[in-house]
Amino acid sequence: MRALLAIFAVLLLSLPALAVRPDEMLSDPGLESRAKTISEGLRCLVCQNQSIEDSDADLAHDLRVIVRERLTAGDTNQQAIDYIVARYGEYVLLNPVLAPHTLLLWIAAPGVLLIGGVVVLIAARRKRRIATDVPLSAEEAAALQELEER
Template sequence: MKRLLLALVLAASPAFAVQPDEMLADPALEARAREISKGLRCLVCRNESIDESNASLARDLRILLRERLSAGDSDAEAVQFIVARYGEYVLLNPVAGGANWLLWAAGPMMLLVAGGTAWAYLRGRARPVAPDRPLSPAEEERLRRILED
């Protein structure tokens, strides 16, 4: 039973997403390809890297990446080639520049706005509400009688 469970866990492991026929003969080049593919998003699986995904598009991207590296591209050139074809969405960790600054800053800005709103709300609740005008003698007498009962 333990062996069956171990076999199931290993079969579901993302280490087996890269097929043997995709791997490069040069171990250093293969290591570069694996490192780069960990930072590229599978466009089918969304939050998986192409290194972890078993989707056919992820396989195509892995093969394309290995072809570019075999052709002599640097890591940056290979990634730029894929980004030029598929857009910045293919990057699991997009660059913090240009229009992406809005996305990078949105979280902290919303946290500051929520904190400021909470602070203003709690501060407003702490203040005693003063009456618009003082009580008349008749109202003071009525209030005194209510409080005595």
């Protein structure tokens, strides 16, 4: 039973490796390596958070073929990426570009983290101040005086 589970786990983990079809692969290993590098940075528009290199969707297949066609036509990596972005928009990039229109994407998470840290710090100081500003009642003062005398 364990051997069967191990085989199933290995097959399940190797599914992304089956996404690139043999008929897509280029005969030149250098171009194929470049195509793989580019494809790992492009988002599958069907799967959303999966690269086209790992996706087995038909659109991902089409995008992988386009990338390979552009590279065999003599495009540089950036020209191939620019071609895909011009056709499908910047959303196709897994890592957004740093530009004025994407600045909010880059500063939102650190900004929220910073604001949250400041709020927690202010709340902790306020709580500490409130706890120390309360005067002792008569019974508490007497109990404290009694403890100090011991």
